[in-house]
Amino acid sequence: MTDTAPNAPVLAADGRPLKRSLSRALRVQKMRALALIAPLLIFVFISFIMPIGDMLFRSVENQIVENTLPYTVQELSHWDGKSDALPDEQTYQAFYFDIFLAAELKRHTRLGSRLNYESSGMSSLFRQTGRKLDDVAKDYRKLITDFDPVWKDGATWLALISGGAGAEPSGALYREQLLRVGALNDMKLKDTSDFEPSTQIAQILPITTRNFTAQAVVTELVDNKDLTKAKPVESLYLALAHDLTTADLSGYDGPFADELRALQSNAALPAPDFTAIFADIDEDWVNLDTWRTIETHSSTYTAGYFLNAVDYEKTPDGIKPLPDDRKILIQLFIRTLIMSMIIMGSCILLGYPVAWILANVPTRQANMLMILVLLPFWTSLLVRTSAWKVMLQQQGVINDVLVWIGLVADDARLVMINNQFGTIVAMTHILLPFMILPMYSVMQTINPTYLRAAKSLGATNWTAFWRVYFPQSIPGIGAGSILVFILSIGYYITPEIVGGTKGVFISNRIAYHISSSLNWGLAAALGTILLAVVLGLYWCYDKIVGIDNVKLG
Amino acid sequence: MSLPIYATFGQRVWYYAFRVICALIFIFLITPILVVIPLSFNAQNFFTFTPEMLSFDPAGYSLKHYQDFFSNNEWQRSFKNSLIIAPIATIISVSLGTLAAIGLSQSHVPFRRGIMAILISPMIVPLIISATGMFFFYSKIGNFMEGTMGLDKNLVGYIKVILAHAVLGIPFVIITVTATLVGFDRSLTRAAANMGANPVTTFFRVQMPLILPGVISGGLFAFITSFDEVVVVLFVGSASQKTLPWQMFTGLREQISPTILAVATILVGISILLLTTLELLRRRSERLRGMSPG
Numbered sequence: 001m002t003d004t005a006p007n008a009p010v011l012a013a014d015g016r017p018l019k020r021s022l023s024r025a026l027r028v029q030k031m032r033a034l035a036l037i038a039p040l041l042i043f044v045f046i047s048f049i050m051p052i053g054d055m056l057f058r059s060v061e062n063q064i065v066e067n068t069l070p071y072t073v074q075e076l077s078h079w080d081g082k083s084d085a086l087p088d089e090q091t092y093q094a095f096y097f098d099i100f101l102a103a104e105l106k107r108h109t110r111l112g113s114r115l116n117y118e119s120s121g122m123s124s125l126f127r128q129t130g131r132k133l134d135d136v137a138k139d140y141r142k143l144i145t146d147f148d149p150v151w152k153d154g155a156t157w158l159a160l161i162s163g164g165a166g167a168e169p170s171g172a173l174y175r176e177q178l179l180r181v182g183a184l185n186d187m188k189l190k191d192t193s194d195f196e197p198s199t200q201i202a203q204i205l206p207i208t209t210r211n212f213t214a215q216a217v218v219t220e221l222v223d224n225k226d227l228t229k230a231k232p233v234e235s236l237y238l239a240l241a242h243d244l245t246t247a248d249l250s251g252y253d254g255p256f257a258d259e260l261r262a263l264q265s266n267a268a269l270p271a272p273d274f275t276a277i278f279a280d281i282d283e284d285w286v287n288l289d290t291w292r293t294i295e296t297h298s299s300t301y302t303a304g305y306f307l308n309a310v311d312y313e314k315t316p317d318g319i320k321p322l323p324d325d326r327k328i329l330i331q332l333f334i335r336t337l338i339m340s341m342i343i344m345g346s347c348i349l350l351g352y353p354v355a356w357i358l359a360n361v362p363t364r365q366a367n368m369l370m371i372l373v374l375l376p377f378w379t380s381l382l383v384r385t386s387a388w389k390v391m392l393q394q395q396g397v398i399n400d401v402l403v404w405i406g407l408v409a410d411d412a413r414l415v416m417i418n419n420q421f422g423t424i425v426a427m428t429h430i431l432l433p434f435m436i437l438p439m440y441s442v443m444q445t446i447n448p449t450y451l452r453a454a455k456s457l458g459a460t461n462w463t464a465f466w467r468v469y470f471p472q473s474i475p476g477i478g479a480g481s482i483l484v485f486i487l488s489i490g491y492y493i494t495p496e497i498v499g500g501t502k503g504v505f506i507s508n509r510i511a512y513h514i515s516s517s518l519n520w521g522l523a524a525a526l527g528t529i530l531l532a533v534v535l536g537l538y539w540c541y542d543k544i545v546g547i548d549n550v551k552l553g
Numbered sequence: 554m555s556l557p558i559y560a561t562f563g564q565r566v567w568y569y570a571f572r573v574i575c576a577l578i579f580i581f582l583i584t585p586i587l588v589v590i591p592l593s594f595n596a597q598n599f600f601t602f603t604p605e606m607l608s609f610d611p612a613g614y615s616l617k618h619y620q621d622f623f624s625n626n627e628w629q630r631s632f633k634n635s636l637i638i639a640p641i642a643t644i645i646s647v648s649l650g651t652l653a654a655i656g657l658s659q660s661h662v663p664f665r666r667g668i669m670a671i672l673i674s675p676m677i678v679p680l681i682i683s684a685t686g687m688f689f690f691y692s693k694i695g696n697f698m699e700g701t702m703g704l705d706k707n708l709v710g711y712i713k714v715i716l717a718h719a720v721l722g723i724p725f726v727i728i729t730v731t732a733t734l735v736g737f738d739r740s741l742t743r744a745a746a747n748m749g750a751n752p753v754t755t756f757f758r759v760q761m762p763l764i765l766p767g768v769i770s771g772g773l774f775a776f777i778t779s780f781d782e783v784v785v786v787l788f789v790g791s792a793s794q795k796t797l798p799w800q801m802f803t804g805l806r807e808q809i810s811p812t813i814l815a816v817a818t819i820l821v822g823i824s825i826l827l828l829t830t831l832e833l834l835r836r837r838s839e840r841l842r843g844m845s846p847g
């Protein structure tokens with residue numbers, strides 16, 4: 001009969017092979033489970049994993065130089081920073097128009113502060129340069145508009161660059177400038193403009209066309225103004241003067257061809273010397289070091305922030321340690337680790353007896369005592385921190401009690417706050433429940449008969465404890481220690497309030513770079529290092545205790 | 554462990570010494586919290602006990618710091634912000650978290666460990682790092698919501714803080730609810746299905762009432778996480794989203810006023826309330842599962 005055939009597939013009730021039916025049922029079950037998890041997974045991914053990824057990205061990202069000075073960076077790539085020659089005139093020319101546009105959008109100061117992390121003085125150099133750039137351009141405007149007032153009018157420029165009827169538009173150039181302004185201004189710009197530069201004029205007057213197009217993008221899409229009514233910016237006169245020195249106008253028949261030829265043949269219009277212009281603005285611009293700094297930090301991605309985070313810096317001559325007076329971060333990392341260890345150690349010392357007594361008194365008493373552990377655990381962190389501020393101050397409760405007892409003279413009150421002592425005491429108190437709870441849960445499982453057996457075999461109290469009880473409680477100590485250590489190296493609030501300057505952690509430095517010094521790249525690099533340390537420790541925790549054994553309360 | 558009658562003198566000394574040590578540690582644990590309470594009734598603007606207070610003179614005590622808390626605009630606004638942000642964040646983390654915990658506790662979940670690690674990560678990553686990442690990323694989200702979706706700036710600020718707090722509360726919900734589901738008898742849902750209930754009815758009429766204590770305690774954890782959180786809100790929020798812990802933090806750093814102690818006392822009261830609720834829930838859940846309360 002059929003069911004005796006040894007190789008025939010076993011069939012389910014509906015006649016399909018049982019194996020396939022089973023795997024289908026399993027697949028449905030898996031899909032249902034995943035469908036239940038998916039909303040949360042997506043939520044956590046967007047609101048947590050992506051922010052962390054963004055931080056990791058920012059720790060190496062360095063697009064600001066390239067975004068602010070795109071054409072300068074291009075020119076600088078031909079320059080050999082190790083030679084003793086300054087960058088060529090081409091570079092200075094590209095730099096002038098780059099920084100002019102950046103200054104118009106007030107973005108040059110941002111680049112200045114970025115470069116100031118690497119070489120002090122850059123911030124003020126960029127700020128001053130931004131102010132003085134206009135002067136020379138104004139001279140050229142006067143020269144050109146005096147020669148022919150038609151150049152005063154924005155419509156002239158728009159007609160010139162757009163080309164006459166039937167001119168071939170250069171969409172590529174427009175899109176390039178759209179991206180340039182977008183990157184400079186941190187915006188995503190959408191092309192909604194009717195304006196496009198003509199290909200012919202772009203070949204004859206390349207710099208003028210490029211900068212006019214960029215200006216057009218700024219006017220229309222950033223400032224949302226009407227391009228036909230806009231006044232020409234000063235830098236265009238300089239660009240025109242520069243272009244005319246080499247422009248070949250012989251084949252040009254577009255708008256304002258005659259005016260252009262007249263202007264070109266005008267001997268009173270000198271060719272701009274951009275190197276001299278910058279030498280005049282600030283002598284640092286004819287200093288090799290300035291250019292070397294810009295070149296060194298012009299790459300899109302940089303290891304510079306990580307090097308800074310471990311007290312090294314990227315210099316034009318390679319990677320070098322920071323000067324001694326700026327070396328603070330390695331020391332701060334070490335201090336964070338040492339203080340976390342001290343906090344962990346004191347938590348073990350204070351937590352062990354408490355956990356032991358909780359595990360060894362009758363349940364009713366243990367529950368009462370447990371409240372004393374859980375109440376601090378549940379109390380707001382800010383409450384506990386403010387309580388320690390109240391306790392530890394020089395006019396605070398502890399000092400008052402000590403003076404009242406007579407242990408300390410009234411004029412020699414102890415300084416217990418705004419130093420490392422304050423941080424250690426307050427954080428030990430705050431983290432102690434995290435040590436006691438895992439220890440307690442391990443100690444509860446230790447069978448008291450072992451201890452009695454050891455004693456009946458002749459061990460003293462101490463030997464029985466040390467050789468029998470203590471080894472069994474080590475998993476609890478391990479779990480509690482790693483938990484306390486992980487929590488303490490990332491602590492921010494408590495050290496900030498009771499730590500003063502000596503008792504702060506690396507996290508306070510991260511917060512400082514985020515909110516005060518605005519060196520976000522360095523903050524991200526420090527955060528990344530801290531995250532790596534914590535994940536490493538957490539991996540150990542998982543090996544010892546297991547993720548699934550994390551319990552609360 | 555009581556002392557046996559045959560204990561030697563040394564053992565006796567150690568027995569009592571050990572208990573004194575433990576008592577001192579318990580005092581260390583509880584004193585800071587207890588000290589705050591009487592100081593909050595101080596009639597002076599001091600952070601320490603005045604002679605009047607020590608001699609129990611009624612003139613040394615007053616409710617003026619509480620009055621300040623309830624009348625001061627800054628404090629009231631931050632309190633209100635906390636009461637807006639924490640419940641909404643809790644609802645988000647509890648609803649999404651419970652669903653996911655039920656999914657995770659099914660018998661065949663692919664990548665279970667990996668998913669669990671991702672969902673618990675907001676608890677493991679130090680707050681300062683989460684805050685740094687969120688500071689960068691949420692400003693982009695905020696710009697997108699203001700620019701593209703045209704939302705009000707203030708509303709966007711609240712959304713950012715609520716999102717951040719919701720994600721921080723999720724690990725607590727996941728952990729407590731999965732722990733409750735471990736003890737859940739699956740044959741009950743099968744029995745319900747057998748009698749003709751659809752999955753939704755089964756969930757609300759059979760499963761939900763049984764795991765409710767776990768869900769509520771997870772929710773309480775999520776609530777307290779948000780209600781107590783200051784680092785992330787400092788980085789992500791703007792001044793109009795100032796929460797109570799933020800206000801306390803600035804108070805402690807800058808203009809130190811004893812109103813903080815009054816707030817602290819109120820918060821201690823709230824945490825005692827929460828602790829009691831949790832304990833009652835634990836007992837109820839054990840009773841439901843047929844275990845005696847321990």
